Amino acid sequence: MHPRVLRTGAGARAWRIVVSAPGLSDSLRFRIAQRVRDSLDKANRPEGAVLTLSSAARRTSSARHRADLLGDAARLELARGRSPRALTAALTTELSYADAQLAAGEATVAAASVIRALRLAFHRVLHFDRTTSPLAQDPGAYLTPVHASTAVRALAEGAGRSAEPADPPADRPLRLLFVTRGNANFLRQIHDHYLAHPKVEVRSLDLADEPALDELANSLTRMAAHRLGDDSEFGRQAEELLRPHLDWADTVFVDWCVGPAALLTSVDPGTTRIVVRLHSAETFSLWPFLVDFSRVDDLVFVGAHLRDLTVAVVPQLAPTGQQRVPRLHVIANAMDLAGQVRHKADDARFTLGVTGISSVAKDPRWAIEVLRILRAEDSRYRLLLIGEDVDAKLSAAARAYARLYRGDLAELEPSGAVRRLGQLDDIPAALTDVGVILSSSVRESFHCGFVEGAASGAVPVGRDWPFFAGKANGARTLFPADWVVASPEEAAERILKVTATPESWRKAGEAASAHAMAAWDWTVVREEFDRLLLP
Template identity: 30%
Template sequence: MVQALARAGCEVTLVLKAPVRTGRLVDPLRALPGVTVRSPHAEGMIDHEGGMPARLAAQILARVDAEERGPSGEPGFDLVVVRGRRLAGKLSAGPMAGRLWTYLTDVPQSAAEFDGASKGELRRIADASRVLLCQTEELRGFLESAVPATAGKSVLFPPVVVLPDGLETRREGTPDGRALKLVYTGKFAPRWNTYEMTSLPRLLAMRGVDAELHMVGDKIHDDPNDPGFATRMRTALESDQGVIWHGGHPRAEAMRLTAAGDVGLSWRHPEMDASLELSTKVLECGTLGVPVVLNRTPMHERLFGADYPLFAATETDVLDALTLIGKNPDVFTLAVERCRAAAADFTLDAAAGRLRTYLAQTFPEPSETVLAAAAEHARTSAATGGGPAGGLAVLDDALAGAVEEARPAADGPRKLRVGVAGHDLKFFTRLLDYLKSRPDMEVRVDHWAALKVHDEERSQELVDWADVIVCEWCGPNAIWFAQRKRPGQRLVVRLHRFELYARWPRHLDIEAVDEVVCVSPHYADLTREITGWPAGKVTTVPNWVDDAQLDRPKLDGAQHHLGMIGIAPSRKRLDLALDVLEDLRRDDPRFTLFIKSKLPWEYWWIWQKEEERAHYEQVFRRIRRSPLLAGGVVFDSYGRDVASWLRRIGFVLSTSDDESFHLAPAEGMASGAVPVLLGWPGADTIYDSRWIHADPAAMAASIATTVALDRWEQDRALARDQVRAAYGLDEVCRQWTDLLSVTPMEAAKTA
């Protein structure tokens, strides 16, 4: 991690949890440019020689962070990478909350192990973390399902394989004319099948295969469930036929011994097949050109291919695989190639590349335009006798110079002050995270308790302070701020379908509003038509799609899986989606409709309407009674784990009577699914007409043709490219940045 962060351009401070006994690991890190190694034991921060419990570690890290703070008290470190649930839990309640990049590995591996305490602790860690680093896609999906707070923050950071300097990889070729060298490195424990491995040379000899087993390590597990294991294991290591025990060695020497072998062993007990973690030893073997015997799991199949020849579940499987490669050079060569290819994505350069991406997303570059807007707002505010102009530390000398002429001479440079006000910010969350992360913006939130309920004193403070106020929803909040807006202050109101047909727009002083933001051209036109507001004040900035989070590998069979997200109220038209499914299942029963939604009776305001209840009673009766739908409709629970759920979906349906934008098809496109829509009003202003169809029969025909002609991969790649260009999070954030950084002078010219 230290090497990858340094290579990604960070200045890194590594805090050691134990005293340095040997410089074997630490000295190479000290030699890296931009890396500082802190040893609390050597520096006298700890008065004992032992390790560092989580509570003490949190105190030490807070002290080191405090030493890094600037003169104005800003946080010392921009990000704090921490591995381990206990330590992350302690830090989540301290001053580093919000800056944690938590690397989660020691989490429960199944739903049965997840108790209330575990969920609560992980929720607190997720809330305090800016980023959650997950080793595998499986772990990320499991966490998002079990702990909704992790959704949107979880990113992949697989194991990193770094070969020691000067280490030669395994020579090409097969082990002709000599014993097959098997190698295992690591701890010796029952579920790792290390005792069973010691029998392999003897059993292979009975099959006519000469083999020797090299075992590296000195940690023999004391298993309370099997008190005799440690004794049996040690005896086997010291005396079994064909077993060569090398004892414990530094990592570089252990890897050299691995490179001298022919086949690595990572065959484990079936209980570990459900593990959500990926063995670094397996990847090290692949990098060294040493093929590995390992269990067949979905994760391993994705890495090595379903036809990888060294998958094994039982001892007989292991012997069969080793016998095969011991006598078949072509199979051995294939296994080597697969392992090398699998390990190629886990290099230090690949890790640094991932971190550069995450760093760029978390710490956007400052903008001259935003700083210029902030400077002009400060000048305008001072000239009109408005709120305090204020001053901040210079972010960058070059940027400060670029806006010097636009800044009053008496004022220092400052960030653009953005206020966000609303009762429900669920549609604004990622935009809010982005705005808060910009180094050239300062953001304050006035969270209203309800549509009409708020702290007036706090809201007035926002009026006095902000350069720009964004009202999420065109409701009582927009009316209140429009009545109190300062001269030179900008007011932006984001209007949704919900408010357009309500009474609030009629009471809004549109003269006090600088821009009304709609999410689609169709609804922008409707807004102008219904309200009569000046056309120039109504603009379109689309909904955002977190394309980076949604872009995940599809699961097998996805091309036969249809998806719907949200089926209430009745205008979502689940009945039409069932028409599509019935048409498809007449010819191919593999087609299945997956529905991720709350059920209609979970919305009191829907279920109290007689016509809504009648609609759903008819729909569910049809699902029960239709032979074509039997077994073809799956209801999945509502939740934030949409990205993980979409991995199984190949086509996302939109059968609504009316939508302002309908985010579900766009999210499906970002996930690599093909959108299939009916032509609801305005659909063609948001989505390419190739995805829009006249009726359910045409939707079904398009899906069937796409699959039959093997066009699914091509279409989903096109859909993904389209949604990234139009509605990707980076693009929408750019549009919002441009919108908020309009200066008072520019706004006056436009008016």
């Protein structure tokens, strides 16, 4: 089984025949397949390893071994940045095992199996590190094995709450608890507003500063086992650590629908109102399957398109009358847009800008393609990229994207056509040089940087985010029609037209700024938060 032998097609085929041979016990077949997989991987023949594991799985009767073989085959392809050919088979097999274990009363074993399946279904290569996602294309079809699983359905059933939230207090300020874990980037305006409010008393709980709570929030299998009726110790620990916070608060606002939301809803909130805000990435993760939404009173989205997709991913959010579901709200992110308004020099007219490019979802290569088309007409156009660079370390798929992106930069940076400014402390100052703000992303929940650019007086040209294009809600329903384009060619056409003269450019920028301020400035959006949170 030396890698040198397995580098040849004949050697790899011979071992596939061995692992498929009749008469082998499941345990022996499994061990041989694992050894062949390791050797083929070392021989840089991942496709052969995948075929070997799949061949062995077809001959294996043990449900656990079969799930492991198919799961290993899928993970091998994901490690290479590819969408697994046998992903559906791997998910179906793993979840069938989970269902059988739950039926046999083995809740903890079933929970571990469900978590393995969900980690596979929501692997970042499939949804974050490429410019497409099978979940966005057809959530119902993609998640058919997940939605069909009795163990997953049991996980999503919800324990309910012992009492409805109490009426707001009349004799003292409302006690509002903000819960986060490390990322409070979108909370500052909201937190500061209520901290200064005479009728609100504010506390904050950051799980990143609470090791015991943080550990529980990361204990996915234990959390799932508790939801399935096992691991009472998890429930006891969560109750002991969270009860003082729940007893103090009238309302809890959990930002991001991730670990803290899942942990908090593992405990009966009593008469405390629970509000959770979901941004975007959570919908492409396993976390919504671990949140007990029967204990959430209000679920806030920052875009209607994310609401629609999340309900498709987690059908239990749709009101059916069979179990308690949260009220669904759409409220824009909190932004101080007035601080973005500054004078732009005339030569900013030919400068495109993108703010935030660190993830593949931001797809800066789309913006670069727009620039290429423009420069074929007029070499004065240039592009500023603001923010940390594309992170190539996340996966093989991200590295593949980053290689192409670096090739674009090698072509265009030497001439000054593209400049990377990196992470900046003063974005409003940088936007004074930007005359056209782009949203090049394949998906966004709202795209604060794009709206901030529009508020600054830059002409907005936004991509019809492909993850949501053609659906009931998306970029075209969030923004004015003339802000959104379907292709780099259409983007270039709009830019050439609107920047044809200084007067037309400034007029379009002023109109965009006025719209952004009227629709999304904090002075407007805070009224929606007040209606949500105040008595």
